[in-house]
Amino acid sequence: MLLGCIGDDLTGSSDLANTLLKGGMTVTQYCGIPSGPAQADVEAGVVALKTRSIPVADAVRQSVDALEWLIAQGCRQFFFKYCSTFDSTPEGNIGPVAEALMDRLNAPYALVCPAFPGAGRTVYQGHLFVGDRLLNESGMENHPLTPMTDADIRRWLTRQSTLPVGHVPYSDIARGAVVAGQAIADAVETGARLIVLDAVDDIDLLTIGAAAVDTVLVTGGSGIALGLPANFRSAGDLAERGVAVDGVSGPGLVLAGSCSNATRKQVALYRESHPALEIDPDSVIAGTQTVSQAMAFLRANWDEAPLIFSSADPDAVRAAQKRHGVQKSAEAIEFFFAELAGAAVDAGIRRLVSAGGETSGAVIQGIGCEALRIGPEIDPGVPALRVEGRELAITLKSGNFGTEDFFEKALKMLAGEV
Known part of the structure; x- marks a missing residue:
């Protein structure tokens, strides 16, 4: 393995794997830390964790x-992947994790670049933009868990880290x-880490x-990985195998747990032509809305690729958090989607679309997935995925x-309808 990557959520990890695949590397995404060694042909390994929040x-x-x-x-270079909107709090987790990785690697510095221009995320004068x-x-x-109230990445990172920025x-x-x-060398010379x-x-x-050819640790959104495969190619280290992933036929299901603006628009459009069931955090916590009820809805709409979602507007989310607490509200929905995803796949769902980083982590846990093969890109940063060893195609979409x-589009791509 040449490049070792650590992702702080499932969706971002598949985004990164997609970027490296397009760059010509043989990539496997692992859902958690593997218990055994990687296959010999893996050039880039992406260990997808659920550590963002x-x-x-x-x-x-x-x-x-x-x-x-x-x-x-045997990795020669390492990449810590987080969201292109730098999702974090003033306490962490990006800064503390980066520090710990640097310490273990004895790295003199690490690069920080969340930019992903293909999805509208750019960094200028140290400030992160989404579109304009x-x-x-x-x-x-x-954001209900990691509200980003400062666009200056330097200032936000300084709050999280003890290292000079x-x-x-x-x-x-x-x-x-x-x-x-x-310029990087000059920054290091002046004491920046x-x-x-x-x-x-x-x-x-x-x-x-x-410029990062000799950098031990790179951190950022998936975009900064665009240029990494070329360094290994120039050194003659890539086998250039190419990867083909077949689609899967069968019933489809969309699960959406993100409250982002993009996901809420996607939910609104999709429910115009498909059956939809909204999951209410209050009802889930009270026990009046259950996975059994959601499965009954799914079975009643089995051939229509229904949508089951919890994507309330920000005011409603804040109100629920005030009633139950941030952690309890989030965990209630995550546990719900984890159990629902497992039950749906056991019942015969073969195409599964998941929207939202926390939701996707719950979905992967629910279906018991260990590794994913990376397929064609659906939209920038979002590939189709095939669960290793199973007739199951999924996609894990970041909220925005x-x-x-x-x-x-995703359901068609998962079926192999390009």
Whole structure:
């Protein structure tokens, strides 16, 4: 294995795996830390964790455990993947995990770049934009678990980390890999350990990738991985095998647990033409809305690829959190979707669309998946996936990703209808 990757959620990990696959690497995504060694032909291994919103100490421990496994596979470079909207709190988990990985690797510095221009995420003058809006004006300020109230990644990261934070501006990145590499070296020379990089276009990400050829630890969104495979190719290390993933026929189901603006629009469009059941956190906690009831709804609409969702507007989410607490509200929905996903697959669902990082983590847990083969891209950052050893095709979509008709497109792609 050449490149070892750690993702802080399932959807972002599949996004990263998709990027590396398009770059020509043979990729396997692992759902948690594998119990045994990787297959010999894996060039990039992505260990998908569910650490974005858990306590800092737990996130650090799990991430370092994943790193130990990747080190044992012989990886030469390491990548810590988090969301392109830098989902975190002032306490963590991005900064503390990055610090712990640096310490284990004895890395003098780490690069930090959440940019993903293909999905509208850019970094300029250290500030993260979503489209033409600053991060804290994009809707992410209303995230129920990780509200992003500051677009300055340098400032946000400084709150999370004990290490000095540096910055390489766009003016240096735009001048190419040699200048960018020297700017990184200059930042390290002045004492920076976590170095935030500007990027407004895919070309910038390729530049950063080339500049990072000798960097032990890279962190960011999947976009920064665009340029990493080329370094291994230039060294003659890639087998260029190519990967084909077949679609799966059979009943479909959409599960949506994200409250992001994009997912709410996708839910609104899809339910215009498909049966839909809304899951209410209050009712789930009270025990008046159950998985058995949801399964009855699914069976009644078996051939219509129904939607089961919990994607309330931000005010409703905040009200539920106030009544029950943030953790209890989130866990109630996650446990619900985990149990529902397992029951649905056991009943014969063969195409499964999951929207939302926390929801997707719950879905993977519910269906008992250990590894995923990466298939064709549905929308930027969202590939079709095939569960290893099973007749089951899924996709794991980050909340803010995908066009409004994503659910319909995804179900067709999972069936092999390109």
